[in-house]
Amino acid sequence: MQKKEPIILVTNDDGINAPGIRALVEAVRPLGRVVVVAPDSPQSGMGHAITIGQPLRLDKVQVFEGIDSWQCSGTPADCVKLARDKVLHRKPDLCVSGINHGANHSINVIYSGTMSAAMEAAIEDIPSVGFSSLDYSFDADFAIAARVARSVAERMLSTKLPPHILLNVNIPVVSEEEFKGIKICRQAYAKWQEEFDHRLDPRGKDYYWMVGKFINMDEGDGTDVQALADGYASMVPITIDFTNTKTKSWLEETWQF
Amino acid sequence: MQKKEPIILVTNDDGINAPGIRALVEAVRPLGRVVVVAPDSPQSGMGHAITIGQPLRLDKVQVFEGIDSWQCSGTPADCVKLARDKVLHRKPDLCVSGINHGANHSINVIYSGTMSAAMEAAIEDIPSVGFSSLDYSFDADFAIAARVARSVAERMLSTKLPPHILLNVNIPVVSEEEFKGIKICRQAYAKWQEEFDHRLDPRGKDYYWMVGKFINMDEGDGTDVQALADGYASMVPITIDFTNTKTKSWLEETWQF
Numbered sequence: 001m002q003k004k005e006p007i008i009l010v011t012n013d014d015g016i017n018a019p020g021i022r023a024l025v026e027a028v029r030p031l032g033r034v035v036v037v038a039p040d041s042p043q044s045g046m047g048h049a050i051t052i053g054q055p056l057r058l059d060k061v062q063v064f065e066g067i068d069s070w071q072c073s074g075t076p077a078d079c080v081k082l083a084r085d086k087v088l089h090r091k092p093d094l095c096v097s098g099i100n101h102g103a104n105h106s107i108n109v110i111y112s113g114t115m116s117a118a119m120e121a122a123i124e125d126i127p128s129v130g131f132s133s134l135d136y137s138f139d140a141d142f143a144i145a146a147r148v149a150r151s152v153a154e155r156m157l158s159t160k161l162p163p164h165i166l167l168n169v170n171i172p173v174v175s176e177e178e179f180k181g182i183k184i185c186r187q188a189y190a191k192w193q194e195e196f197d198h199r200l201d202p203r204g205k206d207y208y209w210m211v212g213k214f215i216n217m218d219e220g221d222g223t224d225v226q227a228l229a230d231g232y233a234s235m236v237p238i239t240i241d242f243t244n245t246k247t248k249s250w251l252e253e254t255w256q257f
Numbered sequence: 258m259q260k261k262e263p264i265i266l267v268t269n270d271d272g273i274n275a276p277g278i279r280a281l282v283e284a285v286r287p288l289g290r291v292v293v294v295a296p297d298s299p300q301s302g303m304g305h306a307i308t309i310g311q312p313l314r315l316d317k318v319q320v321f322e323g324i325d326s327w328q329c330s331g332t333p334a335d336c337v338k339l340a341r342d343k344v345l346h347r348k349p350d351l352c353v354s355g356i357n358h359g360a361n362h363s364i365n366v367i368y369s370g371t372m373s374a375a376m377e378a379a380i381e382d383i384p385s386v387g388f389s390s391l392d393y394s395f396d397a398d399f400a401i402a403a404r405v406a407r408s409v410a411e412r413m414l415s416t417k418l419p420p421h422i423l424l425n426v427n428i429p430v431v432s433e434e435e436f437k438g439i440k441i442c443r444q445a446y447a448k449w450q451e452e453f454d455h456r457l458d459p460r461g462k463d464y465y466w467m468v469g470k471f472i473n474m475d476e477g478d479g480t481d482v483q484a485l486a487d488g489y490a491s492m493v494p495i496t497i498d499f500t501n502t503k504t505k506s507w508l509e510e511t512w513q514f
Binding site for chain 2 (some may be wrong): 042044046047049050051052053055056057058077078079081082083084085086088107109110111116119123124151157159161162164165181182184185186189191194195196198199204206207208209210236237238239240241242243244245246247248250251252254255257
């Protein structure tokens, strides 16, 4: 008897027409029945936004040869919720998000729509992983990223991670020769130093464009930022439980109300 | 010589005209120089969204008697970034977010705009805390919540938490007699069970409203959900480092690529 084919949900935050999601669909296509539910337009920087004050659209589309695909008017987190409830009517065996055009290492995990889709799946106890390439360009070469994605997806279909833990995988911009493989890391402490570009509109009123400079504040060992600089793909296991237990104990000992 | 007055940044996600932020402004007013930078419209469910594809507006407004206030067209996270960079030109001594109309305990921390503002401050190493009342109604009674907020804010001005740790404080809907005080907790594992309300628009096309039922999946001790049910205000120390170190060690031992 044949083993039942796993269902792999593919989503992203750059939108269903981004080259990165196409590379991811092709990377995981041999591993099971692939179903795509992705935003109909770019959703970068959406964090874990969900759509509660507006109705959502979900339309079947023909984007990938031989792959059932839907585009959704909502956020990446909305896509995962709708995929489970209205498209698959069950949990997928794996949710892969990406391949994002741009880094989601370190603090970016908090702002990332790509990672929020994977987090939404993890909340539902669906094995999930987000993939991001450090190459921002539209015509990025996803060859190494796609190979990493297939390898990680394959592993996730055969080995279950602890409940509600997902993976954040970033891929460096290196040549085949420079690429060193996958390294398990911790999230670097980093931040975006904002520099708001102040302008005047045609009526003389102020407005601002957010521009930011990424600053790695973490000189310690084993970070994703360091691994990527060294030519590795970084893999960070991410939790959806944000409790800091060390501080919890300290508060219990020292704070009285 | 007089001690320098601390600067307290107040923000929220329900918008600058919500009753909750008014209660919070009044609660912390005696503790320092209060400055408000808050969204010009409700931003609930925005998660940690930031505005990168559109310009931002920031306008001085008169909303609170004797308090410098600005409204911003962006998200709660945008408000904190703009407050630091364009309003205060320095870090505030404390950032308080809320009082949210509705719970942000357990998994809600991921979806919450209130908490994303506080997290944004924590990224900048600004002491920060989010306050949420379990009372969703517009005419909620914030008396207990405001007292809790003042007490916690006072404590935070005198004792520094470890770097990049913030507090998530939720206040139950109870009478003065039933209220049991503040309890330090861990984040409960819970989720929203989506039930999409499927409708047809006037042209016969499908659309969906997201409705959800909150489900606490966590029967363990010490959770915020349990404390609130018992009549306590819950206080959870939250980290911005999402690395799960236990799984990291396990992956390092068992996964080879």
